[in-house]
Amino acid sequence: MEAVFAVVVGIFFTAAIYLMLSRYSIRIMLGIAILGNAVNLLLFTAGRVTPEVLPIIQKGVATLDLAAANPLPQALILTAIVISFSFLAFLLVLTYRAYQALKTDDTDEMRLAEPEERPLPPLGY
Amino acid sequence: MGHWLVISPIVLCIGLGALLLMLRNRTEWQAAVAIPGLVLLVLIDAALLYRVASDGAVTMVMGRWLPPFGIAFTVDIFGALMALTAAVVALAASFYSLSEITGSSRRYGFFPFLMLLLAGVSGAFLTGDVFNLYVWFEVLLISSFGLLILGSEPEQIDGALKYAVLNLIATTLFLVSVGYLYAVFGTLNMADIAVKVRAGDSNAPLMTLAGLFLLAFGMKAAAFPVNFWLPASYHTPRITVSALFAGLLTKVGIYALIRILVMLLPVERAGLGPLVTIIAIVTMLVGVMGALGANDIRRMLGYIVISGIGTMLAGVALGSVDGLSGTIFYALHSMVLMTALYLIAGQAAHLGGGFSLTVLGGLYRQNGWFAGLSLVLFFAISGLPPFSGFWPKVVLVKAAFAAGAWWLAAAILLVGFLTTIVFGRVFLLAYWRSAAASATAERMKWHATLPLLGLTLLVVGFGLFPEWLLRLTHAAALGLEQPTAYLQSVFPAAGGAQ
Numbered sequence A: 001m002e003a004v005f006a007v008v009v010g011i012f013f014t015a016a017i018y019l020m021l022s023r024y025s026i027r028i029m030l031g032i033a034i035l036g037n038a039v040n041l042l043l044f045t046a047g048r049v050t051p052e053v054l055p056i057i058q059k060g061v062a063t064l065d066l067a068a069a070n071p072l073p074q075a076l077i078l079t080a081i082v083i084s085f086s087f088l089a090f091l092l093v094l095t096y097r098a099y100q101a102l103k104t105d106d107t108d109e110m111r112l113a114e115p116e117e118r119p120l121p122p123l124g125y
Numbered sequence B: 001m002g003h004w005l006v007i008s009p010i011v012l013c014i015g016l017g018a019l020l021l022m023l024r025n026r027t028e029w030q031a032a033v034a035i036p037g038l039v040l041l042v043l044i045d046a047a048l049l050y051r052v053a054s055d056g057a058v059t060m061v062m063g064r065w066l067p068p069f070g071i072a073f074t075v076d077i078f079g080a081l082m083a084l085t086a087a088v089v090a091l092a093a094s095f096y097s098l099s100e101i102t103g104s105s106r107r108y109g110f111f112p113f114l115m116l117l118l119a120g121v122s123g124a125f126l127t128g129d130v131f132n133l134y135v136w137f138e139v140l141l142i143s144s145f146g147l148l149i150l151g152s153e154p155e156q157i158d159g160a161l162k163y164a165v166l167n168l169i170a171t172t173l174f175l176v177s178v179g180y181l182y183a184v185f186g187t188l189n190m191a192d193i194a195v196k197v198r199a200g201d202s203n204a205p206l207m208t209l210a211g212l213f214l215l216a217f218g219m220k221a222a223a224f225p226v227n228f229w230l231p232a233s234y235h236t237p238r239i240t241v242s243a244l245f246a247g248l249l250t251k252v253g254i255y256a257l258i259r260i261l262v263m264l265l266p267v268e269r270a271g272l273g274p275l276v277t278i279i280a281i282v283t284m285l286v287g288v289m290g291a292l293g294a295n296d297i298r299r300m301l302g303y304i305v306i307s308g309i310g311t312m313l314a315g316v317a318l319g320s321v322d323g324l325s326g327t328i329f330y331a332l333h334s335m336v337l338m339t340a341l342y343l344i345a346g347q348a349a350h351l352g353g354g355f356s357l358t359v360l361g362g363l364y365r366q367n368g369w370f371a372g373l374s375l376v377l378f379f380a381i382s383g384l385p386p387f388s389g390f391w392p393k394v395v396l397v398k399a400a401f402a403a404g405a406w407w408l409a410a411a412i413l414l415v416g417f418l419t420t421i422v423f424g425r426v427f428l429l430a431y432w433r434s435a436a437a438s439a440t441a442e443r444m445k446w447h448a449t450l451p452l453l454g455l456t457l458l459v460v461g462f463g464l465f466p467e468w469l470l471r472l473t474h475a476a477a478l479g480l481e482q483p484t485a486y487l488q489s490v491f492p493a494a495g496g497a498q
Helices: A001-019 A024-045 A071-102 B006-021 B025-056 B077-100 B110-126 B130-148 B153-184 B190-199 B206-221 B229-233 B239-264 B268-294 B297-317 B321-352 B368-380 B392-400 B407-434 B446-464 B467-483 B484-490
Strands: B058-061 B072-075
Touching: A001 A024, A001 B077, A024 A071, A024 B130, A024 B153, A071 B006, A071 B058, A071 B153, B006 B058, B006 B072, B006 B110, B006 B368, B025 B077, B025 B110, B058 B077, B058 B484, B072 B077, B072 B110, B072 B190, B072 B484, B077 B110, B077 B321, B077 B446, B077 B467, B110 B130, B110 B206, B110 B297, B130 B153, B130 B239, B130 B321, B153 B206, B153 B229, B153 B239, B190 B239, B190 B484, B206 B268, B206 B297, B206 B392, B229 B297, B239 B268, B239 B321, B239 B467, B268 B297, B268 B321, B268 B407, B297 B321, B297 B392, B321 B368, B321 B392, B321 B446, B321 B467, B368 B446, B392 B446
Parallel strands: none
Antiparallel strands: B058 B072
C-alpha cells in the first residue's frame, strides 16, 4: 500500500513542480494546489497506511502494535490541509485581482513593481 | 512547570487581534487599543527576558500533556531577546503608522493584521515544538499578505503575488522537512530531538534533511540564490509595513535556521558549513551590489536587508559560540536598524517629495536634526563605531579569524566598505545636494519623530554600552551549542535526558 502511495506522491510532486515552473499565474496556482496535496499525502503515507490494525493499545500490552498506523501525522495533515486550503483561497483571489489590475496572467509581463527600464542612480553630483 | 509568562505574549497578541478585528470600523479606537497593548507586550517580553536571563530556560506545556507528547513552549535567552526586540520594533512602527495609515487603510485592518503578525512572530520565537513553529510561520505569513496589499494598488498586487507564491513554497518545503524529521525521530519536541540526535547512532539521512531545512529557511530569510522575492515586493507596501517586514520577517527565517541547524542538527550543520559560507558571502555581495545599482531608496534598503542576512549567515557558517553570538547580536541590531532606516526613507520622501535619488535633494538644509539622525543610522548600518553595527561585525570578524576563514572576514569587511559607499552616496545626493523642485514645505510630525528618536537611541545605546548585550548574546549562543539548560527545563525530572 505504502509503495503505491509513494509513487503517487512522486507523480504529484513532479506535476506540481512542472506546473509551478510555468510563466502563467493560473498554472502556478494549480501547481501550488497539487503541491499542498502532495505534501499531505506524503505525511499520510509516512505514518503507515494499515487499516487492518487498530491504533489502540491492546489489553495486557504496554505499547502499540508496530504495524498500526501512526495517528499523529494524520493530525498534522488535518492542520496542514486547513492552512493550505485557506492559503490557496487567498492566492486564487490575489491572482484574479492581479489579472484584473495588470491585465495579464503572464508573469514575465508583470513588471509594474520592477520596471524593466529602471533609471540608474545619478552618476554625478 | 507551567509559567504563564511564556504564553502571555501570544495570548495578548491574538486577543488584541480579535478585539481589533471587531473594532474594524471604529478606526479612531484602534490605535488607542493597539498602542497600549504593544507597550504591555514590550513589558511582558522584557519580564520574560529578565526571568530567562536570571533563572535559565522556562518551559510551559499545554493541558498537562508532558513533553515529548504535548506541545511545549520553551523560552531561552535567544528566543526572549528576539521576541523583545520584535515587540519594540512593532511599537515603533505602530507609532509611525499614526501619520501614515489612516482612514480606509485602518478599515482594511492594519492593526488587526499587525497584532496577528506579532502573534506569529512571537510564537515562532517562543515555541519549543517544530510543527508548532510551522504553524506560527503560517500565521505570520497570512497576516503579512494582508499587510502587504493594504491599499490594493497594482504595484502592491504585483509584488504580493511574487512574495506570496515564493513564501508559500518555502513554508511547504518546511512542512515536508518537518514530516521527515518526525519520521526519523518519532517526535517533534525540539528538546527531545536534541537529546535523540546527541545520543547518536542514527543511520537516517539527516544531511538531506538539514539541506531541506537550509533551503526552506534560506528562502524565508532571502539568502542567495532564493532572495529575489524580497526586492520585488518590499518597496511596494506602505512604508510602515515595509519597515515592519524588514525588521521582523527575514529574521524569523534566520532564527529558525539557527534553532534547527545549530541546536538540533549540529553535526550536519558542520557538514554544510562550507556551503553556508559560500551562500553567506554571495548573499552579502549580491545584496550590496543591488543596493549600489538601485535608484529608489526603498529598493536600495531591500537589498541592504539581503546583505545583512548574508552577514548573519556568516556566523551560522562558522558555528562557533563567538560566531553565533555575533550573528544573534547582528540580528537584534538589524531588526532595530532596518526598521529605523525604512522610517527614515518614509520621512525623506515626506520632506523631499519622492523616493528616487534623482529627485531627492536638500534635506540637510530643510531639517538639520533629521539629517543628523539619518547620519547616525547610516554610520550604524555601515558598521562604523560608536554605533550598534560595529560590535557584531567585530565579533564575527574575530570568530572568522579564529576559525582560519580569512576570506569570510575579508568579505564582511569589504561589504561594510561598500555599504559605506551606498549610504555616503545617499547622504551626498539626498541631503547635501541643493534642493530639488519636488521638495515640499512639510514638517516632521511627532508620530514620525518619536519612533525614529527611540530607535536611534537604541542604536546608539547598543553601540556605547555593548557589554551587557554581548554577555546576553554570548549566553544565548552558548545555550544553543550546549542546550543543557533548555533540555533540563523541558525534562526536569530526568535531569536533561529522557
